Amino acid sequence: xxxxxxxxxxxxxxxxxxxxxxxxxxxxxxxxxxxxxxxxxxxxxxxxxxxxxxxxxxxxxxxxxxxxxxxxxxxxxxxxxxxxxxxxxxxxxxxxxxxxxxxxxxxxxxxxxxxxxxxxxxxxxxxxxxxxxxxxxxxxxxxxxxxxxxxxxxxxxxxxxxxxxxxxxxxxxxxxxxxxxxxxxxxxxxxxxxxxxxxxxxxxxxxxxxxxxxxxxxxxxxxxxxxxxxxxxxxxxxxxxxxxxxxxxxxxxxxxxxxxxxxxxxxxxxxxxxxxxxxxxxxxxxxxxxxx
Amino acid sequence: xxxxxxxxxxxxxxxxxxxxxxxxxxxxxxxxxxxxxxxxxxxxxxxxxxxxxxxxxxxxxxxxxxxxxxxxxxxxxxxxxxxxxxxxxxxxxxxxxxxxxxxxxxxxxxxxxxxxxxxxxxxxxxxxxxxxxxxxxxxxxxxxxxxxxxxxxxxxxxxxxxxxxxxxxxxxxxxxxxxxxxxxxxxxxxxxxxxxxxxxxxxxxxxxxxxxxxxxxxxxxxxxxxxxxxxxxxxxxxxxxxxxxxxxxxxxxxxxxxxxxxxxxxxxxxxxxxxxxxxxxxxxxxxxxxxx
Numbered sequence: 001x002x003x004x005x006x007x008x009x010x011x012x013x014x015x016x017x018x019x020x021x022x023x024x025x026x027x028x029x030x031x032x033x034x035x036x037x038x039x040x041x042x043x044x045x046x047x048x049x050x051x052x053x054x055x056x057x058x059x060x061x062x063x064x065x066x067x068x069x070x071x072x073x074x075x076x077x078x079x080x081x082x083x084x085x086x087x088x089x090x091x092x093x094x095x096x097x098x099x100x101x102x103x104x105x106x107x108x109x110x111x112x113x114x115x116x117x118x119x120x121x122x123x124x125x126x127x128x129x130x131x132x133x134x135x136x137x138x139x140x141x142x143x144x145x146x147x148x149x150x151x152x153x154x155x156x157x158x159x160x161x162x163x164x165x166x167x168x169x170x171x172x173x174x175x176x177x178x179x180x181x182x183x184x185x186x187x188x189x190x191x192x193x194x195x196x197x198x199x200x201x202x203x204x205x206x207x208x209x210x211x212x213x214x215x216x217x218x219x220x221x222x223x224x225x226x227x228x229x230x231x232x233x234x235x236x237x238x239x240x241x242x243x244x245x246x247x248x249x250x251x252x253x254x255x256x257x258x259x260x261x262x263x264x265x266x267x268x269x270x271x272x273x274x275x276x277x278x279x280x281x282x283x284x285x286x287x288x289x290x291x292x
Numbered sequence: 293x294x295x296x297x298x299x300x301x302x303x304x305x306x307x308x309x310x311x312x313x314x315x316x317x318x319x320x321x322x323x324x325x326x327x328x329x330x331x332x333x334x335x336x337x338x339x340x341x342x343x344x345x346x347x348x349x350x351x352x353x354x355x356x357x358x359x360x361x362x363x364x365x366x367x368x369x370x371x372x373x374x375x376x377x378x379x380x381x382x383x384x385x386x387x388x389x390x391x392x393x394x395x396x397x398x399x400x401x402x403x404x405x406x407x408x409x410x411x412x413x414x415x416x417x418x419x420x421x422x423x424x425x426x427x428x429x430x431x432x433x434x435x436x437x438x439x440x441x442x443x444x445x446x447x448x449x450x451x452x453x454x455x456x457x458x459x460x461x462x463x464x465x466x467x468x469x470x471x472x473x474x475x476x477x478x479x480x481x482x483x484x485x486x487x488x489x490x491x492x493x494x495x496x497x498x499x500x501x502x503x504x505x506x507x508x509x510x511x512x513x514x515x516x517x518x519x520x521x522x523x524x525x526x527x528x529x530x531x532x533x534x535x536x537x538x539x540x541x542x543x544x545x546x547x548x549x550x551x552x553x554x555x556x557x558x559x560x561x562x563x564x565x566x567x568x569x570x571x572x573x574x575x576x577x578x579x580x581x582x583x584x
Contacts, residue, residue: 052403055419061428066356142451144432147488152427188408232344
């Protein structure tokens with residue numbers, strides 16, 4: 001309602017962090033999100049798996065077929081139309097990501113995963129920042145306690161979210177997702193798909209004048225050229241403001257990845273903070289010097 | 293330890309029921325059981341699905357691929373070797389089952405299932421009594437509360453049981469199951485398979501002298517020829533005694549299917565009880581008249 005008072009040429013958001021201590025980063029892209037719950041029902045109430053097993057379908061089987069039908073064993077999404085609007089990475093972006101400090105061994109150590117996973121043809125950063133996903137976030141159904149219970153459950157459910165990348169449209173991807181899931185549901189089961197929320201992906205190109213002005217400000221503040229990164233997560237407030245105001249967003253964060261943001265013992269590195277203050281001072285001068 | 297005191301020619305067990313009021317039944321076969329828990333782990337702790345989605349595998353995907361790989365969309369088990377030892381139904385058995393009162397509509401009403409399910413080429417009773425199954429009994433992992441949480445879970449688990457039929461050997465089927473499940477697990481996940489318990493399937497052929505003696509006793513007690521059925525469930529005590537004593541088991545139960553066994557308001561139909569008493573009296577005479 002106060003669009004005029006809020007009118008702006010550029011949005012500067014500090015909700016990201018340096019790539020590492022001494023290495024400032026500009027986050028020029030965010031993934032969007034879609035979040036669903038799928039509920040499958042095959043019977044009025046739980047049944048005895050001896051008395052009915054083999055003649056009444058199992059809702060866990062239905063969910064398994066649906067989830068297994070969402071992507072292949074290497075993580076490539078199988079939903080028709082899912083990749084139609086995906087903006088490919090540019091040569092420059094891949095070069096920028098390729099220069100970032102990274103080792104497979106470090107990544108495995110960080111996550112505790114026994115081996116790397118992901119779409120063939122992409123690096124870890126490319127997969128997480130610039131490729132869309134379909135990810136089961138939770139699943140439940142039937143007997144989940146200690147020991148055994150021979151139940152043929154009446155119902156089973158899953159939470160499944162998609163991370164979207166530019167230029168995927170949440171409404172269109174939601175439509176593709178629902179169509180595909182419904183096709184995977186057999187006639188002997190009832191399915192319901194609930195749409196929780198969605199957020200658009202966002203991208204302000206690296207060569208945008210505001211991004212380049214921010215890069216100069218960070219270099220002046222830290223004495224080091226910043227790197228260009230994206231984030232795999234979503235900041236719905238950023239995309240909402242961007243759309244409402246029609247202004248590009250630049251994410252210049254000055255925390256460190258190990259600041260324990262939102263967690264116990266949250267902290268702020270004083271040296272990095274001072275470099276951030278210098279960068280912010282330079283930023284206003286830089287932004288004033290360009291025409292937007 | 294008291295094998296001699298317990299030595300017997302035949303075991304008579306009353307843990308089943310009539311097929312319906314006025315229609316006595318002899319249960320001459322039981323399915324066996326195998327019960328597993330599968331735990332899949334892909335990371336040390338839960339991860340943010342934005343920051344890691346696309347580059348770290350998802351344990352729910354692993355479980356989904358495993359469960360979807362256990363049987364096809366019509367319920368036929370895909371585990372190599374699973375059907376190797378399955379004793380086919382005889383013509384006589386299929387005829388006996390085919391004469392039992394049954395309608396698809398009644399079965400759908402009883403279970404609340406929207407449509408029939410099961411292995412092609414078999415009737416509902418054949419599927420439940422004489423065909424083996426692989427059934428997920430429970431599944432859990434990740435976020436299962438209200439609303440949304442964008443978690444990439446570190447772990448997910450499932451309880452899965454098999455109902456076995458004569459002449460499947462639990463140890464051999466367990467081996468096939470484990471082999472198949474391990475083959476379905478990708479290198480980026482750790483899997484553990486726990487074996488809870490198993491029970492052998494059991495069968496005393498319809499033309500066994502003890503079964504025929506029981507049939508005559510039931511006909512004398514109820515004034516109606518009994519039907520021959522099997523049960524889809526398992527009575528591990530029956531097979532244990534059968535194996536320990538080397539004697540055939542005959543299951544002659546005189547409850548009714550709607551007696552609410554083990555449930556509130558458990559009851560006993562007096563008329564059926566009296567017919568059962570008469571049958572039991574006849575049974576001892578009939579058993580004494582045959583040589584076993």
